[in-house]
Amino acid sequence: MRGVVLHAPGDIRVEHRNDPAIIEPTDAIIRISATCVCGSDLWDYRGIHPVSEPMPIGHEYCGIVEEIGAEVTTIRPGQFVIGSFVASDNTCPHCLAGYQSACQHRKYVGADGAQAEALRVPLADGTLVATPGVPEDELLPGLLTASDVLGTGWFAAVAAGVRPRSVAVVVGDGAVGLLGVLAARELGAERIIVMSRNASRQKLAQAFGATDIVAERGEDGIAQVMDLTGGVGADAVLECVGTGESFQQALRSARPGGGVGIVGLPHDVSVRGQELFSSQVRIQGGPAPVRRFLPELIDLIWQRKIDPGPVFDLALPLEKAADGYAAMDSRRAVKAILHP
Secondary structure: OEEEEEEEOOEEEEEEOOOOOOOOOOOEEEEEEEEEOOOOHHHHHOOOOOOOOOEEOOOOEEEEEEEEOOOOOOOOOOOEEEEOOEEOOOOOHHHHOOOHHHOOOOEEHHHHOOOEOEEEEOOHHHHEEEOOOOOOHHHHHHHHHOOOHHHHHHHHHHHHOOOOOOEEEEEOOOHHHHHHHHHHHHOOOOEEEEEOOOHHHHHHHHHHOOOEEEOOOHHHHHHHHHHHOOOOOEEEEEEOOOEHHHHHHHHHHEEEEEEEEEOOOOEOOOOOHHHHHHHOOEEEEOOOOHHHHHHHHHHHHHOOOOOOHHHOOEEEEHHHHHHHHHHHHOOOOOOEEEEO
16 A cells, blocks of 8 residues: 655655554454544654654544454444544543543554555454445545544533633634634634734634634733733633744633643643642543444534534645645645545
């Protein structure tokens, strides 16, 4: 099969790789219908995470089941399925509590590289969710978002405590932040303030439900949020970036008693205990338990009640994956979808 391999920072190649095979009886093999580049893949692409040898890459996927292991019972060949970037058994105490990304037997699906023509998915029964049928092509982008970026934005909103008639702030206008806007809208937020300096992303944020745009950052951005909320601050803040500046902006935009949902992978983030203590702000987040939300998100997309697909503003064949990475790295694209 063909698959994307990161050789070194900035060096993306599409190469012939061995076809995946069943290794454990709980595995499934799927033929990829669509995959994409994630913002977190850029940490490796930029060399912020060390790359010591060529590695398959990609962890967002949907497709048709081709083969299942002897112990797989909940899915069958021919079904269209979506899974999380973390394979989980969905039966351990952490999974049953809704934190499948912390499954006691978790495996990282991206280790085999989902930006490819086919993929082995471990713990298939607990990881993969079948759609009601094979979807029309127009639903593919939206369904693909459920594999990670929509589920992550949704978790940010849930962790932040978005509720009906609440005021939400979204820090970050990448794909996760934009779909965090959609999630906040669906969860009932009355006002959604988005931190963004990019005109095209501001427009998409408004299409997803943003009511206010704040272009300022740092102290000025926090002051703008306070001005918009009458000096109170937000009930819920979605931190979708992961830098020290974005974390401070999120923490200080929340009102006392409010919440911050952190899903941006942290880099150089530090918070003084006294500051956190004095803020009286609740913080929750981490790797999103996408599997918790998959059935609900699939149903919303399938019934055409939400359309997260427009977050993909660049569509490419798998062979041109390097162009997708370059476009996202330079912020010429929000998110690139790849078609094998």
